[in-house]
Amino acid sequence: MLSILIWLPVAAALVGALIPLQRAGGLLALGGALGALGIAIALIAGYSGHGYAHVTDVVWIRSLGIHYALAVDGLNLFLVALTTFSFALAIAAANIRDWPRPRVFYLLFALAESAVLGAFLAQDLALFVAFFDLMLIPFYLLLGVWGGPGRVAATLKLVIYTFVGSLLMLAAAIALAVLTSEHSGQPLSFALTTLAANPLHKGSQEWIFLLFAAAFLVKMPAFPLHGWMPDAYREMPLEVLAVFSGVLSKVGAYGFLAIALPIMPLAAVHFQTLILVLALCSIIYGSAMAFTQTNARLIAGYSSVAQLGFITLGIFAFAPQGAQGAVLQMVNHGLVVAPLFLIIGVLAARAGGSDDIRDMGGIAFRAPVLATFFLIVAFATLAMPGSGNFVGEFLILLGLFKTKMVFSIIAFGGVVMASVYALRLFIRAMHNRVGPKVASGEMSLRNALVLAPFIGAILLFAIYPQLQLHRSESTVTGSIVREQIDTGQNVRVAELTGLPAGWIAYGPNAETTIATGGANK
Template sequence: MADNLLSIMTFFPLVGMIALLFIPRDNDAMLKSFALAVSLITFLISLPLAFDNVFKTSGGMHYREFYEWIHVGEFFQMNYNVGVDGISLWLVMLTTFIMPIAILSTWNAVKKNTKGFMAMLLLLQTGMLGAFISLDLFLFYIFWELMLIPMYFLIGIWGGSNRIYAAVKFFIYTAVGSLLMLVGIIFVYYYAIQSGSPVNGFGIQEFYQLDIPYGAQFWLFLAFGFSFAIKVPMFPLHTWLPDAHTEAPTAGSVILAAVLLKMGTYGYVRFAMPLFPEALQTFIPFLAFLSVVGIIYGSLVAMMQDDVKKLVAYSSVAHLGFVMLGLFALNMQGMAGGMIQMINHGISTGALFLIVGFLYERRHTRQISEFGGLAGKMPIFATIFLIITFSSIGLPGTNGFVGEFLALMGAFESDLRWYAVFATTGVILAAVYMLWVYQRIMFGKVTNPANENIKDLSAREIVIMAPLLLFVFWIGIYPNTFFDKMNPALEQLLQQINNQQVAIVEVVQPVVANVVDTK
């Protein structure tokens, strides 16, 4: 099983989705239970990855699977090429971990076409896992596009009153980015063929060895970077996110925040940054500027929201700004901070969307002004909400502190120190809007009669939140569990980027010297 573990893990949800279609449409209990069982088994299949110490000693790819797939003469070749390293490991684990939680969160919320809803969730999981393990650019693109379909339907069919607008906007933004990435993929492959480099399909490890001229790198980084920036999303390409989050069902919002947005940040780390290192240096000041603007803008707009779900959506723009700033520092502190903050955001913001979902199920409103004084009525809810609030604002001892601190420290120790100075205002603003929303919902007197008989969390809801709370404190208190397996891969990535930059300089300098001698 170990030889094919990644394939079994990735395609098991797809097989489960197909089997789900044979369950009677009106048997909601069986449909939900079956989908939950499939997601739990997928998580169990992935567990050997988390406990394998090989990631501590080697930054290379492990659990490799390679099969020749499509050959068209000598020009076009595509392979099923997958693997996992310390960079993708925890994103894979986050995906398998969050899906059972997402399914449980909608146990009583989905009222129509339960079969279709659960089928879309399982199909989405296959797409997400496939993207994280792909080592072939074209295979990555296939899984990237596969994710678009179920998420579009989750928003468009099971979303709120403005779901069609949100779904179409999500589709258009993502499709435009995907088209640019496809053009970039084709050009990289064409360049590899024309340069006579040994190419075995669209394998990224072969593409890492290409000496792509700076002019081509510039446009290719622009194509890939634009596509990934939409997915992050970075300011000003973020406008699809608040609408998608607000209209999506709770499970859709949780998965969107926890995993789908990480496709953009992961895309930068795995593809754009190591493939085009010279262009990366050109774009870093601009991208770091956009990251800081996103941090401040997202925080300020979040402070102005009365819809608590939209507030959490804008907070994502700010939190992911810290991720990108850390990655662009191009040092171990910043990269490690950015990577762990991807996981932290998935846990904390995913938990916040669950909390919003719990409130909405009880009151069918997300307006902050409709609440107040709930701490006395819902003590368990109040405690969990407070812990997640502290996590979101980066209180020491919680997971949020580790990622933000390392990302900012990495930026301070790089050429981005002035960007980091302005980014620190986001830490203060996060405390302002998160504590403000907590105070308005939980404290004060119960002034709305509809809140008088509101019920505290059920056993199912406590079970949903318990694993998330565990990781809030686990990462906050002992993050080395995660860093130990991440660091070798990050060191190898930084070495890859630096070596390519040196190689290009060594090629360019003799050319410049010859020109000078000629003159």
């Protein structure tokens, strides 16, 4: 079932690419993405809230002990749903426009979806690395071929930054598996459960953790490693950018939670402060940049940097609330930033093709539906109480407050700054004087149809975040259980939730896990 989920989009688009009809590519890609969305919804409905579901485990490369292992758990369930949801709507949005060479465009778009889904679902480290690297290729070509005027330079930056991270991670992953196999005397294996059950000693964990962290932080992007972001965001087609920012950045955060923390608990504790400082810098720097930029894409881009800083804070708080909030916030942010970019696209079309907020403005009353949608998205971005983002940020800050109070207090500043840049973007784009080249008018029905599901999802999570929180609770707690023990904080919480919580308990080495966990305590 999960294999179908992963490969359906690209298979459909491949059929579309081979049919000699220009229109077929887009429609088939949309069909594939909608099919994947349907499967993802079925997964949510069927998920019990504990452990793995729909496990696929086939030997891929026997000689290296690499498995094609996929599974759904509480951590990736909603990220998968977010991915299929965003991609389906982004492909739908792309269908509104005409593209040069449409068949290749949609094939790459669908390949991107398959690769991202694969990265989220992989339960084998080598498979994760393969998908993680693979997803960059379609985005590289989408940016390079269909992007704006400065696209070639932008692709170079994007690829060099992200590939450097990915390749370092590749080396780290192999080293991790080989050292683990030597350490434990078991045959070479990349399965996440095996690696988590046999942690390395601290020194090896530390350098491997740093390489993983570099890859994840680049992907997010986080503060010192975000250099590729402005150029890529400025030049990427907006439909592509919507999923790039909404979904791809989450793979980095997901990597921390699903891979770095369970497998390298000692190193995660060791570098906790470093990562927290970087996350704080991301929040402050991202927010500050967001309210000085005039390019609407960059405002949204820097706001993402800040939001991902929050998510990182939540993960590295090593408290269940923080991690829960981080997972919720990953989904929320994806749901907010994707429509934000699509709205910017609609606005830019009305401002003579300019992304600059100085060229926009004054169309709120002439386009009330658009204004309403935009307002909802803007309020969600600034985490207005009542929105899902508020719940997410609240949980993150609560978790952090319990473990690292100082960081939490500074991070509160980020919440305030978020309201400044979100409202500034809204006011400058929708109110004020009418821009010089603005052709005002309501957005088209098709655009509204694409945006409406996003708004619906934002409202759904605003009203009922437990939909996700219930399902992710046990897994998320399981991911950070070791860190809690190692930091000596919240041991009581760990005991309450049961030591072998989450998916560690469901692996083949559950007994060992309990044993080592007990020893650590």
